[in-house]
Amino acid sequence: MGVKVREWDGGRGGKLAGWIFIDHQRKRKAKKIGVGLEAKKRAEEAARLIEARLVMGDLGVFEPPPVALTLEQFSELWRQDYVQRNLRHTTSEKYEEVLRLHWLPKLGQLPLRKLFRQHIRNAVKALHREGLSNSTIRWFLNVIQSCLASAVEDGHLAANPAVKSTKWHLRATTTTNKRQLQTVFSAAEIKLLLQRAAHRTPMTHAMVFTLARTGLHISELMGLRVEDLDFKRREIHVRRTWGNHSRGPDYYGEIKNSQACIVDMSLQPQGALRSWVATLSEGQGWLFPAKHGRPMTPNSFYTVHWWPLFDDELPKYRKPHMLRHTHATHLLWQDESPVYVKEQLGHSSIRMTVDIYGSSIRRDNKRAVDRLDESVEASGDIRKPGASNTIGGLRIVQGGAS
Numbered sequence: 001m002g003v004k005v006r007e008w009d010g011g012r013g014g015k016l017a018g019w020i021f022i023d024h025q026r027k028r029k030a031k032k033i034g035v036g037l038e039a040k041k042r043a044e045e046a047a048r049l050i051e052a053r054l055v056m057g058d059l060g061v062f063e064p065p066p067v068a069l070t071l072e073q074f075s076e077l078w079r080q081d082y083v084q085r086n087l088r089h090t091t092s093e094k095y096e097e098v099l100r101l102h103w104l105p106k107l108g109q110l111p112l113r114k115l116f117r118q119h120i121r122n123a124v125k126a127l128h129r130e131g132l133s134n135s136t137i138r139w140f141l142n143v144i145q146s147c148l149a150s151a152v153e154d155g156h157l158a159a160n161p162a163v164k165s166t167k168w169h170l171r172a173t174t175t176t177n178k179r180q181l182q183t184v185f186s187a188a189e190i191k192l193l194l195q196r197a198a199h200r201t202p203m204t205h206a207m208v209f210t211l212a213r214t215g216l217h218i219s220e221l222m223g224l225r226v227e228d229l230d231f232k233r234r235e236i237h238v239r240r241t242w243g244n245h246s247r248g249p250d251y252y253g254e255i256k257n258s259q260a261c262i263v264d265m266s267l268q269p270q271g272a273l274r275s276w277v278a279t280l281s282e283g284q285g286w287l288f289p290a291k292h293g294r295p296m297t298p299n300s301f302y303t304v305h306w307w308p309l310f311d312d313e314l315p316k317y318r319k320p321h322m323l324r325h326t327h328a329t330h331l332l333w334q335d336e337s338p339v340y341v342k343e344q345l346g347h348s349s350i351r352m353t354v355d356i357y358g359s360s361i362r363r364d365n366k367r368a369v370d371r372l373d374e375s376v377e378a379s380g381d382i383r384k385p386g387a388s389n390t391i392g393g394l395r396i397v398q399g400g401a402s
Helices: 037-055 071-086 089-107 117-129 134-153 175-183 187-200 202-214 218-222 267-279 298-309 322-333 338-345 350-360 366-378
Strands: 002-012 015-024 027-035 235-238 261-264
Touching (some): 002 037, 071 134, 089 134, 117 134, 187 298, 202 267, 202 298, 202 322, 261 338, 322 338, 322 350
Antiparallel strands (some): 002 015, 015 027
């Protein structure tokens, strides 16, 4: 192994150029640092760093530099290699739309290596001038941050310029949570909604009851089959979502995280679904069928079953997705564990649940800290009977080493 520094004729008024010559494991490379005395000093310092890297087995110095790409060029590669392979089709389309309509017209022609935080800030200011809300801009930022994070991993960028680039432009607030709490259905409104649904059709009643008491997405409800209901265990097995059949008669969407989830149902929606299943013809596979043996579309649910429920008696219109927020919020209001809410909604992490519904979690439970006083005074075991004695894989041992 050898890393040497030599002076060579730089061809600039007789000044000598500083060169680094690397010879390691039959691999050779030469790099010109510059001309003059300062260049030689920089070459000697670089030679020491390169030699240290080679000793540690880092051969990155021999790898060719990544191709200089513009944001538009890289975003297309990222969309093909990552987005389309790892995200649901609908999510992939949304990512592509955000890039095409909002980021690429502003920054698409910039080389990745010349993309800095100020460019992101200027683009965010432009989005504000277009009248977009902070929550919408945050969603757009998630897309560009994810794209540029892949650029960092691939070696096109040293750091992600979209991270923390809008600290003073999009300050985190609790406005979204407050607005959500103001728009969830109250218990009285849920009761009235179910009564009105029962007066329309048995299908309307079964669908609205299921959404209100399980927190399912509309697309998950449309993708249910009769065999997905386990009345004995009072469980709904969510295995698929409604698919846009313009993409083919056998297309059905994948659920988030690509893992089937199990949702509990209480006795009332269980009874409503039992009654509805009893009306279905023999051999009918889809729980909520439409014509030609296919499942009902979300658009049909909106126009035929949902919109007619709102009039002067129930004037405040809300989207059916608000039933999902209502289900989670009511569970937390009655002091259910956020972990249970996470499992019921099929969230990928508890952090997602807390971020969305954190303001609904009770914070005035002083009885919880009072129990610590009682346990210490009694010198008893703080854990509940039968509780695990491990946390994060570490065994908890009473007492301590002296």
